Amino acid sequence: MGDVFLEDLWFHRVDGVRIENVAVDGELVVVRARATVEWAACSGCGAMSRRVHSRYVRRLADSAVGHRRVVIELRVRRFRCGEGACPQTTFVEQISGLTFRYGRRSAGLQVVLERLALMLAGRAGARLVDTLAVPASRSTLLRLIRALPEPEPHTPKVLGVDEFALRKGHVYATVLVDIETRRPVDLLPDRKVSTVATWLAEHPGVEVIYRDRSLAYAEAGRLGAPNAVHVADRWHIWKNLADTVEKTVVQHRALLREPDVDQPRTAAFSEMAELVADTAAEPRRSGRLPDRVRERHAAVHDLLNQGVGLRAIARQLGLARNTVRRFAHAVTADELLVGKWTNLPSILDPFKPYLHQRWNEGCTTARRLFEELRDRGYAGGESVVRRYVHRLRDAFPHDDSPRKHPSVRDVTSWITRHPDSLNDDQSQRLKAVLARCPELDRTAQHVRAFAELVNDRQGRRLGQWIDDVQADDLPALRSFVTGLGQDLDAVVAGLSLRYSSGAVEGHNNKIKMLKRQMFGRANFDLLRKRVLLAA
Template sequence: MAEGELVVVRARATAERAGCSVCGVRSARVHSRYVRRLADSAVGHRRVVIELQVRRFRCGEGACRQVTFAEQVSGLTFRYGRRSAGLQVVLQKLALMLAGRAGARLVDALAVPASRSTLLRLIRALPEPAPRTPRVLGVDEFALRKGHVYATVLVDIETRRPVDLLPDRNVSTVAKWLTAHPGVEVICRDRSLAFAEAGRLGAPDAIHVADRWHIWKNLAEAVERAVVRHRALLREPRADNSQGVAVPNTAELAPDAPAEPRRSGRLSDRVREQHAAVHDLLSQGIGLRVIARRLGLTRNTVRRLANAATADELLIGRWTGRTSLLDPHKPYLHQRWAEGSTTARRLFEELRERGYEGGESVVKAYVRKLREVFPHDDPPRKNPSVRDVTSWITRHPDRLNDDQAQQLKAVLARCPELEQTAQHVRAFAELMNNRQGQDLGQWIDRVQANDLPTLHSFVNGLGQDLDAVVAGLSLPYSSGAVEGHNNKIKMLKRQMFGRANFDLLRKRVLLAA
């Protein structure tokens, strides 16, 4: 039955017997009847309410503490529920996906209103997920409060699904979980010594696999330190200029515009027509006031036209021939232009340091004239930065364009130590891409044979966790799935604003998956 914006469905239970909610014994002795109002999924964007007549039965088991119990309709009702079982499941799934505020906005649009607190309570009411024991386990930390509180996420690398969330990142907590869940054969982790120790304590027989991305990141940091040590050699040496720079004279470099009147254009044509008309009327003896009225001009305009012998006098600019604040500094501008400095902003700052009191727009206009007369076909190339050279060394050579490859070649030619570093980096990249972890010892020996302090520091770090590094460079496992879930957790935290408590976050991560 439809009642305005509400659809009411009236029904009653017809089963002869019902099972006790405590002991499970079925009974046919009816104690009483009452009506339950259950919200259900909307129909035609109108709310649906089911008015269900149910019965209370007497429990026939003498030892049962439950004297009477209410019957439940399978698939429709549940104990103490004010909505249908189907709608309850829908709201739980929406809450897991969208949490409070976003979920409340969506269910309101679906004509099934529920507050954000109700949705969060639905998540917390869900049963605790039972962690399973994976064969290949990924371990990583994530921030509950960045810089202060950290927790641990455990992921099944083979299925790429989260297994459990631990409230902290302590060695004892992770080791205790591993002890309680025997069967882990491989542990994928970053270079953290805490997780390494927890794995040795909780799963002593498991193989530790250091993540390749973190290994390469550590190598890139070592390369960057090496480039910083030789950053003075990154600049390209300037060509010998002892003979001085030939500076063209002012007239040749930027000739001034001649003080001549305009010969064409709408303004010049109009001025010439008005000048001829005014002087024609003056020759007829007509006064300036009458001329202004006839031509639709102001008296001052007519007076100016009448006082000019020719129209050319009116077409020469007011500022033609006048001096500029930039004039004393033009020789310096010409010198810097010939040296290759063509950026107006930089030239303006240099002039200001030399006492120039004018504006930047004047310098820009003059530089524009210089650029039109004497364009620079080959502007000076920017010197590579430390980050540029680090990126070129650690990047695949096929991904460098011709200019980058040329600049890298020039830098390595000026610095033999960086050349050796680049060779070792390429060898390590081939070793990692081809999964040749068994050759890592030979690579380490070659690095130690050269005087490369930054790579020696990287090699010493590998030695602290050598077995895991060798496994990481040999086995196909990695922590990529763990990093993906780490990013997902960050998204869930932002979605729930300040209400992402650990218990709520844990259920959203594990049950939504």
């Protein structure tokens, strides 16, 4: 019964294996077993044989148990092949589900390491398998990836084509994706016309090619798949239009400035100085020194009311007689506070006019003001500037910082975004900009009309939109329309068909992640295997 239990536990009902014993040696678990099949198939010709040539022990690493490494000592037999024409004179029996030729691991552990290598590659995978108490180096994991068989080739009907950088700005490759299944089909080592055209010619059956507006991929598609329908990706078309809008906004950036943002702030310099001076002239209401002065003033006057003399009060409170005399002559403690710790010359006084000017200009950050004053010769500390800025904030609590002028990027974004995605402030500022600049107003109208074509997939109306743009005096948009005319059929198809190249862009981002994971040092063959097999 014990042997039956061990066979179920270790080998998951693998036929042809019998467990002899299990031994624990420190951090190592050794499972001793032997093969029990009567017949074995020759690895060369497939003929069955039962003639035993010899026996020996194979050591196979297996998945860890209780964080202990496991080694299977499997006693196997070498058989003689009875076929005279077979090149294999002898062969070793293989246990299905447990062993494979030249393997030093169990078949189950081999599959686990292959999948782990595809997900994490070398260094990260090696750290994980070390945690799992399985011996495997990063080089071993990379060899496992390279030894995996090529994925089964298939030709998609709808093919997405895009480039990705092997070394940004220098070396580029091509990724091919099945748009219908959203799975990668192949990776090509470059983006040359001949390479892509050759692949298309070797894989006939592509009916639709989704691509960007690259002339290289357009030419490759015409050469390799002359009957395929070319579709320009909508995202790339819209991006080209957004770039065109940005050029137009740059040409009229002088009109982006809002005339009301330069109005002065609520307080003049004299009013600001007055309010701050009044605030500074008031006695300090809190703090260590004001609290101590008020306590001693109250104590001195209590003793005076009891008829105690100044000399006795000084001895009782531990104060000098002149100090007791000042407290006795002051009716209230505020008389001692005003004039001693306020309205004294400050190291900040020569720089206050500049502070008032910068405050009116909208700079209200104490740290930034301190750095500007230090550059102008201020030798004091930051805390002095910070206290003065707090007084300014108390004196002018309702002053708002001035709004920035809309930038080129802001206006471009407002024009190319859906109007419902703009808040009320953005909508009003865009309306003001368009009112000041008729060229941008007409550009925005054309952009909205084109957005309707894209959203409603009304590619048949593209010709009318092109005529409207050409009839208008907008050089940047005219240049965009001229570019559309060079690939008009693909653009019309892109604005009409339901597919998009979103799957291609997604795999492009995944490739970037895999490259970072491998520190950018993986060869193309390794990257290709990970992209195609991990999917």
